[in-house]
Amino acid sequence: MLRVRYQELFDGLLRELLKLNFDPNRAKKCAQLFADTSRDGVYSHGLNRFPLFVSMVRSGVVDVKAEPVMLASHGPLERWDGKSGPGNLNAYRCMERAIELSREHGIGCVALANTNHWMRGGSYGWQAAEAGVIGICWTNTLPNLPPWGAADPRVGNNPLVIAVPRAEGHVVLDMAMSQFSYGALASSRMRGELLPVDGGFDTDGRLTKDPGAIEKSQRPLPIGFWKGSGLALMLDLIAVILSGGKSTYQIPADPTRETGLSQTFIAFDPSVLGSSTRRGPGQIADQVIQSFQFPSNVVGERVRYPGERVLKTREESLKEGVLVDPSIWRQVQEGKL
Numbered sequence: 001m002l003r004v005r006y007q008e009l010f011d012g013l014l015r016e017l018l019k020l021n022f023d024p025n026r027a028k029k030c031a032q033l034f035a036d037t038s039r040d041g042v043y044s045h046g047l048n049r050f051p052l053f054v055s056m057v058r059s060g061v062v063d064v065k066a067e068p069v070m071l072a073s074h075g076p077l078e079r080w081d082g083k084s085g086p087g088n089l090n091a092y093r094c095m096e097r098a099i100e101l102s103r104e105h106g107i108g109c110v111a112l113a114n115t116n117h118w119m120r121g122g123s124y125g126w127q128a129a130e131a132g133v134i135g136i137c138w139t140n141t142l143p144n145l146p147p148w149g150a151a152d153p154r155v156g157n158n159p160l161v162i163a164v165p166r167a168e169g170h171v172v173l174d175m176a177m178s179q180f181s182y183g184a185l186a187s188s189r190m191r192g193e194l195l196p197v198d199g200g201f202d203t204d205g206r207l208t209k210d211p212g213a214i215e216k217s218q219r220p221l222p223i224g225f226w227k228g229s230g231l232a233l234m235l236d237l238i239a240v241i242l243s244g245g246k247s248t249y250q251i252p253a254d255p256t257r258e259t260g261l262s263q264t265f266i267a268f269d270p271s272v273l274g275s276s277t278r279r280g281p282g283q284i285a286d287q288v289i290q291s292f293q294f295p296s297n298v299v300g301e302r303v304r305y306p307g308e309r310v311l312k313t314r315e316e317s318l319k320e321g322v323l324v325d326p327s328i329w330r331q332v333q334e335g336k337l
Contacts, residue, residue, distance in 0.1 A: 002329060003321030010035040012332040013050065019335070020057050022064050026089055033088040037120040039322050041313035042174075044183025045120040047324050047332070052256065053086075053119075054337045061259050062086055062116050068093050071244075076105035079243060082115030084259060091118040091137075092127065095265045099131045102269035112263045113245025117141075122174030122310070124265065125163030129170035134268040135163040140236045142251045142258045145178055146219050148229035151205070153218050156248040157181065158235040163307075172307035177232040178220035185211040185220070190325075239264045 013031040022030065034053075038046030056062045066085035070078055078097065082090040094110040101108025118124070118139055128135025141156035156177070163172040175181075180188070180199040188195055188211040198207040200214035200221045207221075214220050222228030240247045245262035252258060317323070331337050 001323040002326045004324055004329065006035060006039055006318055006322050009038065009047065009322050009324065009329075012329070013047070016050075016054065016332060016335070016337055020054065020064055026064075026086075029092065030086055030089055033092065033119060033123055035322070037123065038324060039314055039317040040120075040122075040310045041317070041323075042120045042122065042183070042310075043323065043325070044181070044187050047328055048186075049119060049183075051328060051331065051337050053117075056116070056256060056259075057086075059256065061257055068112065068115070070097075076101045076107050077109045077242075078111070080110055080112045082112050082261075084114060084116060087116035087118045087261070088120075088123065090115045091121075091124050091139075091263060091265070094263070095124040095127050095135065095137060095267070098135075098265040098267040099128060099133055099269075102133050102267040102272075106269055106272040108267045108269075109242070110265045111239065111242035111244075112265065113243035113260075115261050115263060116259050117261065118263065120174070121159040121161045122163075122172055125161040125172045125174060126170065126307075128267050129163040129165040129172060131267075132165050132269075132271075134165070134270065135161070136266040136268075137161045137264060138235045138239065139261055139263040140239050140246075140248045140251070141261065142253050142255065143248050144182065144218060144253075145222060145229070145232060147233070148222055148226035151219065153253075154249065155229060155232045156236055156251075157220070158232050158239075158248075160231075160235060169311050170307055171305055172310065174306070175223070177222055177228045177235075179223055179228075180211070180214075180220060182215070182220070185215050189215065236262075 010031050013034050014027055017027040017030055034046050034050055063084045066083035068080045068082045068090045070080050072079040094112045098108040098110045124137050125135050138160045140158050143153045145155050145157040146153050147155050159176050161174045195209040198209055201217055201219040202208045202213040203217045236248050239262040242264055243262045246260040251260055
């Protein structure tokens with residue numbers, strides 16, 4: 001891995017997006033979302049995923065000119081159509097709208113259909129927390145996770161994000177429905193590392209810590225075994241019902257054609273009830289976090305609250321440079337994506 005200045009990374013991504021005929025302001029936000037993802041250490045969905053995003057724009061799967069539109073509204077609940085626009089821009093706008101609704105109603109929920117991969121789901125949790133509200137969001141995906149007891153992928157590895165604002169550092173949970181996301185598997189494989197615990201099955205049906213073997217079999221372990229499998233299904237059901245969009249089984253299994261996703265964005269503003277994020281959910285988080293400060297003998301390092309590692313990585317990236325894959329970064333620099 002190579003370190004580059006954040007501004008240099010942002011500029012390189014922006015330059016490529018402008019070549020794809022993005023509106024300049026939308027290109028800046030899109031580039032920022034990609035750059036921030038790598039800055040925060042989620043390399044699989046930052047620069048590393050950028051070439052796939054570019055190829056999907058060129059193939060017409062992603063329409064850079066399309067912006068999401070509202071289809072229906074009932075108080076704090078709205079249904080939007082993503083028009084096959086850039087997934088991260090669609091998601092950012094819908095979480096922004098959910099936050100706006102929460103300011104008025106205390107809660108805002110925006111369900112989005114016909115959109116593309118949102119890249120790092122945690123981006124929209126951090127967005128909510130920075131706005132001082134509690135955020136919950138999720139998306140369905142292409143079928144890439146076997147239901148518990150099955151061998152073939154029928155449900156989506158549907159990411160779930162829950163964010164709570166906190167003065168000392170936001171608490172942001174960003175998790176897939178598998179023990180290790182496909183992005184985490186790819187990152188471990190590229191580093192030549194085994195997983196710390198079994199993460200799935202190999203092609204012979206044996207549990208393994210080998211990330212490449214799990215990628216090949218497409219049989220990652222759901223979190224909590226049958227519980228993660230059930231949660232993946234429920235997230236798909238709710239997103240589809242609220243958005244009127246497609247379910248996982250209707251989404252192409254080819255990652256280069258993964259489109260038509262359904263997503264849900266929820267924001268809660270506790271200030272409408274007379275409680276601040278410092279004394280309300282923030283105070284609760286403080287009490288829980290205090291119990292996390294003891295050394296852990298299970299994983300060999302101090303236990304962290306969700307989002308703490310991100311804050312540390314972000315600080316290092318801004319100080320020392322963002323870690324990037326040299327080959328992918330070279331493609332961006334040379335304009336050969």
